[in-house]
Amino acid sequence: xxxxxxLKDVSKSYSGFSLERVSFSLEPGYxxxxxxxNGAGKTTTIKLIMNLxxxxxxEIKVFGLDSRRYEQEIKQRIGFVYDESxxxxxxxxxxxxxxxxxxxxxxxxxxxxxxxxxxxxxxxKKLAQCSRGMKMKYALAVALSHGAELLIMDEPTSGLDPxxxxxxxxxxxxxxxxxxxxxxxxxxxxxxxxxxxDYVTLINGGRIIFSKSKEELWEEYALIKGxxxxxxxxxxxxxxxxxxxxxxxxxxxxxxxxxxxxxGSRAVFERPNLxxxxxxxxxxxxxxxxxx
Amino acid sequence: xVTLVLKDVLVQKKVxxxxxxxxxxxxxxxxxxxxxLPLAIISAVGYMFVMYSGAWDEKCNADKLWNSxxxxxxxxxxxxYLAVLIYVAAVSALVWIIFTVLPLAGIxxxxxxxxxxxxxxxxxxxxxxxxxxxxxxxALGYMRSRVLNILIFSGSFSAAAVLPRxxxxxxxxxxxxxxxxxAVWGAAAALLVLVVGLSFWVSLLxxxxxEF
Numbered sequence: 001x002x003x004x005x006x007l008k009d010v011s012k013s014y015s016g017f018s019l020e021r022v023s024f025s026l027e028p029g030y031x032x033x034x035x036x037x038n039g040a041g042k043t044t045t046i047k048l049i050m051n052l053x054x055x056x057x058x059e060i061k062v063f064g065l066d067s068r069r070y071e072q073e074i075k076q077r078i079g080f081v082y083d084e085s086x087x088x089x090x091x092x093x094x095x096x097x098x099x100x101x102x103x104x105x106x107x108x109x110x111x112x113x114x115x116x117x118x119x120x121x122x123x124x125k126k127l128a129q130c131s132r133g134m135k136m137k138y139a140l141a142v143a144l145s146h147g148a149e150l151l152i153m154d155e156p157t158s159g160l161d162p163x164x165x166x167x168x169x170x171x172x173x174x175x176x177x178x179x180x181x182x183x184x185x186x187x188x189x190x191x192x193x194x195x196x197x198d199y200v201t202l203i204n205g206g207r208i209i210f211s212k213s214k215e216e217l218w219e220e221y222a223l224i225k226g227x228x229x230x231x232x233x234x235x236x237x238x239x240x241x242x243x244x245x246x247x248x249x250x251x252x253x254x255x256x257x258x259x260x261x262x263x264g265s266r267a268v269f270e271r272p273n274l275x276x277x278x279x280x281x282x283x284x285x286x287x288x289x290x291x292x
Numbered sequence: 293x294v295t296l297v298l299k300d301v302l303v304q305k306k307v308x309x310x311x312x313x314x315x316x317x318x319x320x321x322x323x324x325x326x327x328x329l330p331l332a333i334i335s336a337v338g339y340m341f342v343m344y345s346g347a348w349d350e351k352c353n354a355d356k357l358w359n360s361x362x363x364x365x366x367x368x369x370x371x372x373y374l375a376v377l378i379y380v381a382a383v384s385a386l387v388w389i390i391f392t393v394l395p396l397a398g399i400x401x402x403x404x405x406x407x408x409x410x411x412x413x414x415x416x417x418x419x420x421x422x423x424x425x426x427x428x429x430x431a432l433g434y435m436r437s438r439v440l441n442i443l444i445f446s447g448s449f450s451a452a453a454v455l456p457r458x459x460x461x462x463x464x465x466x467x468x469x470x471x472x473x474x475a476v477w478g479a480a481a482a483l484l485v486l487v488v489g490l491s492f493w494v495s496l497l498x499x500x501x502x503e504f
Contacts, residue, residue, distance in 0.1 A: 050360050053503040075362035086357035088303050088348065095302060102295045103361045 002064040004028045004150055004182045005049070010058035012044055017206060019044050021058070024201045024211035026182055028149070033193030034186035035278055036203040042186040043083070045203065046154045049184075050080065062150065076105055079143025083155035085135040089128035093121055093138055104146035112145035119171065133164035137171065144175060151176070151183045157192050165192070172196070190274035200274060204282050221277055222256040225249070226267035234262050241280025252280035296363070296371030300345040301378055307344050311337050311383060315390050319403060325453075327404040327464065330391065334383050334414035335421075336449060341379035342422050343434075343441060345372065350434035356504045369430060369496045373488060376422050377415060384411035416484050421448055423491035431498035 003025035010022040019041045026032045036042050047053045049060055051071050060067040062074045087096050093116070101107040116123060119137040127135060136156055143151055156172075157165045173196050176183055187193060193200065201211040212220070221240070227248045231239070238259045242251035252272060253259040260269060272280070318333045325332050349355060358368050388406040395401050424444050428437040 047504070052356060052359055054501075072362045072364060075360070080360050082356065082360075084353070086353050086360075088299075088352045088354065090303060090306065090348075099295055099299050099302070100361065103363055 002028075003061070004063060005184060006059075006061040006064075007045070007049070008059045008061075010045070010048060010060060011056045012048060012053065013056055014044075017041070017044075019048075019206040022203070022206075022208055023058075024208060026184060026199065028182050029180060030198040031176060031183040031185065031196055032199040032201060033190070033197030033274070034184055034201050034203065035190050035193065035274065036186075036188065036209075037278075037282065038188055040188075040203045041206040042188075042203060043154055044206075046152060046184070046186060049152060050075075050078075076146075077149045079146065079148030079151045081136065081139040081143050081151070081153040081156045083158050085127065085132075085139065087127050087135070087138070090126060092124050092126050093130070094123045096127060096138075097142065100142055101145075106147040108145055108147065111147075112141060115141035115144055131164070133160050133168060136160065136168055140168075140171065140175070149181060151181060151185075153183065153185045155186055155188070157187060157189055165189075169196070190278055194274050197274075200277075202278055202281060209281055217274075217277060218271055220254055220256060221272055222253055222259065223270040223272045223276060224251055224253050224259065224263065224267050225270075226263060230263060230266055235259060235267075238262075241283045252277060293367045293371050293374065296358075296367060297375045297378060300371065300375040301382075303348045304341060304344055307341060308382075308386075311340070311386060312390075314340065315383070315387055319390060319394065323402065329404055330384075330387050330406040331410045331414050331417070332449070332452070333387050334380060334411060335417040337386075338376070338380040338383045338414060338418040339421050339445060341383070342372075342376055342418065342425065343445075345375060346429050346434040346437075355433075355502075359504055365500055366496055369426075369492060369499055372426055372429075372495075373419075373422065373492055376418050380411065380415045380418050384414065416480070419484060419488055421445070423487045427491055427494040427498055430495040431502065433502075 005026040007025070008023050010019065012019040017039070022041070022045055024032075034042055034045070044053070048055055049062065049067065051067055055068075062070075063077060065074055067074060088099075091099070097112065101109070101112075115121075119141055121134060121138055121141060122130070127138070130138065140156070157168055160168060169192055172185075176196065185193065185197070197214060199211065199213050200217060202209040210217075224235075224239075225248065228244060231242075231249060235253070238253045238255050240252045240254050242249055256269070263269075314337050315333055318336065319329070322329055322332055359365070384406070391403045391406050395403060421444060425437070425441050428440050431437070
């Protein structure tokens with residue numbers, strides 16, 4: 001099956017930051033969580049996919065087409081939601097939609113209206129008077145009203161209060177039930193992705209740490225707690241990230257099966273969530289505790 | 293592209309009220325220009341709209357939006373040039389209304405008549421100024437090109453005010469229009485088309501290199 005989105009050795013340099021040989025792919029019908037701390041390179045990667053900045057090296061294919069050569073064709077089939085509103089604040093929601101709609105061949109006013117009603121968007125209100133949550137829901141309505149096959153979302157929930165964030169995620173979960181649609185959703189709030197992501201790509205310092213299905217992550221990684229002596233019984237090479245205390249340690253191990261075999265009943269194993277995987281992977285690397 | 297032009301007009305609805313005020317104020321403040329007054333006002337206020345359209349786009353970070361939509365860059369650039377003609381037409385109509393209404397109300401009896409050929413020349417002036425400014429705008433954005441824009445704007449209008457005095461040459465509008473003759477006006481129009489075309493090409497080149 002042709003990947004709906006494919007990045008191969010994508011590089012981009014700025015002074016003080018560079019994206020280095022980033023590669024990952026997304027199959028049709030899946031949701032990929034693109035996670036990493038602030039400044040890791042998520043937005044730069046998304047800007048490269050959207051052709052908002054130029055590639056230094058590498059290749060990006062969307063729907064199997066070169067992202068630069070077939071830019072217009074590709075953008076007809078993409079919906080996007082960014083971390084900030086880029087709409088004209090002095091226009092009403094209806095006025096703004098009337099400006100956007102003519103550019104999409106498949107824009108469907110009926111579907112748009114359905115989403116506007118469903119999200120409770122005040123059509124006659126100026127965007128300047130809408131809350132951040134409203135603007136994000138509006139951006140989502142626009143992204144969904146032209147039959148987009150790929151949704152690209154860059155930190156859509158950042159800056160939303162917990163109630164609105166939860167509401168936004170409920171809506172998102174609901175609208176992406178349709179398995180024809182693929183989603184690349186970047187966030188540093190990993191709990192947003194625990195429920196909905198099929199695949200997870202972790203980026204840090206401009207480099208991809210891993211890009212795997214959630215099942216692979218659960219199979220590969222485990223949280224471990226035990227006595228410190230256990231670390232020196234052959235476990236240390238499997239420890240990705242570690243917190244040691246006077247009484248014992250807790251950490252994240254890779255190659256879960258082998259770690260379980262070594263530790264036996266002397267350690268407690270738990271399934272980590274995405275935040276724990278991210279934190280231990282990054283902390284381990286940063287503090288030099290890592291053995292993986 | 294019509295939508296992009298419409299966008300520039302729509303986002304500046306509020307500026308229209310300000311334009312009305314400017315036309316009103318200039319009508320009295322610049323009366324020394326005599327029959328050139330409509331030309332000066334249409335050019336100045338028309339160019340103001342060009343500046344404000346860039347300001348709105350930058351304020352809302354709209355370049356990121358338009359470049360994420362399936363809109364070719366050449367259309368984004370061309371729309372800014374096309375919108376100039378709409379602004380001039382709108383301001384010409386506004387000046388005509390004000391210059392007609394004020395004398396009827398017993399104010400501004402000395403206001404000159406607004407002529408179609410003045411609106412045409414004003415279109416040329418605003419297109420010419422925009423041809424200097426828009427490549428800078430597309431390369432740098434509104435904020436970073438603002439100082440250069442002010443220099444273009446104030447420099448051009450100061451030159452237009454000072455030069456006739458320095459050269460001791462201030463023909464009547466009729467003499468100015470007749471003095472050119474069809475060949476001169478044709479050549480001026482051809483030069484304008486060339487300047488606008490070259491400016492558009494440079495703008496597109498610079499905009500294509502910009503990152504958002």
